[in-house]
Amino acid sequence: MTITTHAQHWLFDLDDTLHHAGAAVFPMINEYMTRYICHYVGVGRTEADRLRTDYWARYGATLAGLQRHHGIAPQHFLKQTHPMESLLPLIETGTQLPLWLKRLPGRKWVFSNGPQHYVEAIVRHLGIETQIEGCFGMDSFGFTPKPRVAAYTSVLRQAGIHAGNCIMVEDSAANLKTAKRLGMRTAWLSHQCRKPSWVDWRITSLFDLQRI
Incomplete structure (x- = not known):
């Protein structure tokens, strides 16, 4: 059958x-997420990168960790980190x-x-x-x-x-x-x-x- x-x-x-998102799209989204965490969580880049990857591994999505531990508004985060005018050309x-x-x-x-x-x-x-x-x-x-x-x-x-x-x-x-x-x-x-x-x-x- x-x-x-x-x-x-x-x-x-x-x-x-x-x-295929791995070659170009994901790295750009990761960069936007790291910048977002730096700005809205108030940490340095190294710590922002660590939080981004740690929350993704622990919760299945970086956003889930940011909501749980930092009270980040989901709609704001997703809009800021997924700008289609930058991503679609990739x-x-x-x-x-x-x-x-x-x-x-x-x-x-x-x-x-x-x-x-x-x-x-x-x-x-x-x-x-x-x-x-x-x-x-x-x-x-x-x-x-x-x-x-x-x-x-x-x-x-x-x-x-x-x-x-x-x-x-x-x-x-x-x-x-x-x-x-x-x-x-x-x-x-x-x-x-x-x-x-x-x-x-x-x-x-x-x-x-x-x-x-």
């Missing part, structure tokens, strides 16, 4: 799944992605820890907005990041879909672990040879989904 036989709904991560377009998504059976959704304005802008920039049923950025699920269960249940409820009818596609194995616990099928976009027990399929390219 093929992977597409199971899929009524696809939940796609955005960064480093639907587009994201490659003109790929096979729009046509490939059109040919992939099932309904498609984007589920990202990025802010809503960022997710929607990149989906438009990639030219895939007509293939996507809906976009879910962190604003839309209460600023509670993946891999926390509340983020997934909020998205499923808003989309009106059942976990058992979903395949989640992610570059983060940790995020897929929660998806599997909730009853989803899981596809891990990774070049690692070994896959965790909660991953149903390991792929090295999105286009592998139709060939499994």
Whole structure:
């Protein structure tokens, strides 16, 4: 039985799944976050870098730590650290992605820890907005990041879909672990040879989904 036989709904991560963010986009966002922490938390650059990475590792998102420990307003932080006029020119377009998504059976959704304005802008920039049923950025699920269960249940409820009818596609194995616990099928976009027990399929390219 093929992977597409199971899929009524696809939940796609955005960064480093639907587009490559690691080379240019993430470093720029990290720089904006470090500057923000310096200014609004009132620490030096070295400490700001440490807090940014520590909160991301501990809570799944830097914002979660800044909210918990420093009372940072989430909307202000996300707007200041994700300026689309600077980020969009770094994201490659003109790929096979729009046509490939059109040919992939099932309904498609984007589920990202990025802010809503960022997710929607990149989906438009990639030219895939007509293939996507809906976009879910962190604003839309209460600023509670993946891999926390509340983020997934909020998205499923808003989309009106059942976990058992979903395949989640992610570059983060940790995020897929929660998806599997909730009853989803899981596809891990990774070049690692070994896959965790909660991953149903390991792929090295999105286009592998139709060939499994």
